[in-house]
Amino acid sequence: METIGLIVPCYNEEPSINLFYDEVERVFNEMKENNMNYNHEYWFVNDGSSDNTLSLIKNLRSKDKNVHYVSFSRNFGKESAMAAGLDNVGGDYVAVMDVDLQDPPALLPKMIKYIKEDGYDVVGCVQKTRKQNPVRAFLSSSFYKVINKMSDVEIKQNVRDYRLMTRQYVDNVLKLCEYNRFTKGIFSWVGFNTKYIEYDGVERAAGESHWSLYQLLEYSLEGIVDFSDVPLKVATWVGGFSFFISIIGLIFVVLRAIFFGGAVSGWPSLVSIILFINGVQLFCLGIAGNYIGKIYLETKNRPKYIVKEKE
Template sequence: MKNIGLIVPCYNEEQSIGIFYDAVEKVFNDIKENYNHEYWFINDGSSDNTLDKIKELKKADDNVHFISFSRNFGKEAAMSAGLNNAQGDYIAVMDVDLQDPPSLLPKMIKYIRDENYDCVGCIQTSRKQNPIRAFLSSSFYKVINWMSDVEIKQNVRDYRLMTRQYVDAVISLKEYNRFSKGMFSWVGFKTKYLEYKGVSRAAGETHWSLYQLLEYSLEGIIDFSDVPLKMATWIGVLSCIISILGMLFVVIRALLFGGAVAGWPSLVSIILFIGGVQLFCLGILGNYVGKIHLESKHRPQYIIKEKK
């Protein structure tokens, strides 16, 4: 009999825990003759009663396990902790807000079992969201797929079912700065994607602000592409060429028509332009250096306060 481990990152989700557990248990009850299962709830430093709700489930069900962080380390750290600790032949990752339909699990299992896929992921085809967020999300996938050698499917979710071999491959990637969507694609293997229509949260509110999403997108681009560094180089080259052409223009005009450049505004504009380009390129370089700095510290991705 196969074993399935389900990883569930949680941050201030006290309203969703019980609803999520009941919904997933209905799915597992339908397949319990062929599969054992266990839950790994990862409490990512919640400030509400999320941990207490998880402990209540633990008392009622021996299949429930949890890891509680010493503080909020972020969803990437929570997923990493789950992958490092979950046991089973198959490992699944699912959000606790039920925007990922548990009803897809049997179909995901079937693809891995019968068609020898190593991973089955999910793509959200439609979802009610702010038009600005939708535009930025679409733009992000276009940009990162243009810049990176690794293709990341648009609107792909963290919701996926993986074989033990696939999970072990992901765990072997030890970097501190983690962008799971890119890592899942980078390891390769035979992957199937299922599409489903987006649904609203079962309870509570999203904890991702627009700024956090933009920051997360930038991290993904930096982690999986060196194109921004190359762009900075070419922008620097272009800036030099423009500056040289400008100087030639000034010299030639002085030789042919006499007189120097009239006034300082043009000079100030050129200086500001070149200075802006330099700062822009330094900013790109600084992001990469910052990532190297974090990696060189060899700090753990998370600190566990309690585990059962």
């Protein structure tokens, strides 16, 4: 019998653990009643939680030997948690799911059918509707437009990390072992035959989101830098344009001095030009520095996460 492995990143998700487990068990029991027989195993990744998340996972483990867990030595972030899940999960098919039930387990049978009957290698999920702050919605929409214009791979707007993947697909994702990870981009870069299904967004089953607006902005910049060198090209063009303007300005000053005499003193305009040029230089240096920082982290070859417990 084929097995579906479930990767479930957790960070302070004490209120959601048991709700998630019960819902997934209900879905798999319904699948068996409909002659869709699959074994399944859980890989909960405790990302340095400070509440009772790990205790609840261990309690599930004591009752169900299909429950496994990896617990980090500290909080390394969701990207590292997903990487740990991919490194450890078994099964013929692998799903990445959020424990807050915003990724409905009820979609799993539909996703399996697309892979088994239609020959897809991966089925991803896209939220059609989602209640969120208008500022976040605007920034999210803008991010996908920007990164899809800059990057060589297309990232579907409002795509979730929730997806079901074949073992072949997962094995190829594991070949991408970079330290700086933007998993949505990695999933798209790997390619293969991909199907996206849409669903209406649902509220969290319990608890609250741990993502602040600043973290989302930082994550967006991470994705752009990881999957596009366009910012470096922009810096080059901005620097070249500024140089061109400065040459034009120099020629203008020389010609005016030749034909009309000395230049009228204009300290404010001079200072403004100097500040503008310096600002452009710092802007370009900042972009280059961001990429150099990524190279620095990659060359240090640190592990993406450190495991404290595993079972």
